[in-house]
Amino acid sequence: MNDITTLLGMCKMKNDASYLGLPLFRSKKRSKDMQYLVQRVLTRIEGWKARLLSKAGRTCLIQSEGTSIPIYVAASEVIPCGALCIFKAIWEARNGVIHGTRLRPITEIVNSVHRSYNDHLSRWKPNNEKRGHLRTSEAGWWNCCTDVSIQPNQSFGAVVFRDEQDRVVTIFAERLSATNPLLAEATILANATEYAREHLKGKVAFQCDNEVVVANCSITCNTNQFIGIEGAINRFRNTVRLLDDFKIRKIDRIYNFMAHNFAKWAAAVGATGVLDLGIMDENVFSDVQEWHPD
Secondary structure (H helix, E strand, O other): HHHHHHHOOOOOOOOEEEEEOEOOOOOOHHHHHHHHHHHHHHHHHHOOOHOOOHHHHHHHHHHHHHHHHHHHOOOOOOOOHHHHHHHHHHHHHHHHHHOOOOOOHHHHHHHHHHHHHHHHHHEEEOOOOOOOOOOOOOOOEEEEEEEEEOOOEEEEEEEEEEOOOOOOOEEEEEEEEOOOOOOHHHHHHHHHHHHHHHHHHHEEEEOEEEEHHHHHHHHOOOOOHHHHHHHHHHHHHHHOOOOOOOEEEEEHHHHHHHHHHHHHHHHOOOOOOEOOOHOOOHHHHOOOOOOOOO
């Protein structure tokens, strides 16, 4: 390489060289490569000048950062999920300002980004090899799948119970005050155990697509990895002892869409308690496809 640069009379570029604001070189760590973009947006919205802006000034700032930067970069880059979480939060804040619904504090926007990104990190990442259906039914066991839908100021959790023949028996939803995905997942799982103890009895196999929650609920885990979910985890452990038997296992999100869909549906209509299955869009019942409200 040195011989070539000497022969051509050129200088060797540094690894962080950029052109027109975009880095010229890439690595295998896409999130690290895009960190400059994340930092650029955060610098603009967290600075002291942003806190001193008027409502009109914040509107202009959010519009500028929420449109120009992602559009410019997306023209030549595949943006990873971390940066997309930031743009999503900025865009939602921008819409709130433009439509006059609410002016969100900068700290709330940043916390929203962190919650969304942590939710992505906590989801199961399937490997490339062919996998079978992870949700299984066993003779003599109830099957319970849980998931949540995170909203700006609250969340909704849904629990789907099936019998040993894989038939849906009960679905209920609850409104949760938690907006942290990890805490919401742990809370709805603990609520599911209490419902199972009161109404189903017997042996229950719990399945959740949040790997951290499953690891903390496991009987082999002696200490919580996250202190913030300790209360929900203790409720789960204390309640499952009253069942005849229990299991908890990780399930891939692509096989857990029914619980996720019911959580989204409950959030869309504000439904709680045992749900009336006869009034729902049939697409909500899919286990392998996400439901989107019209």
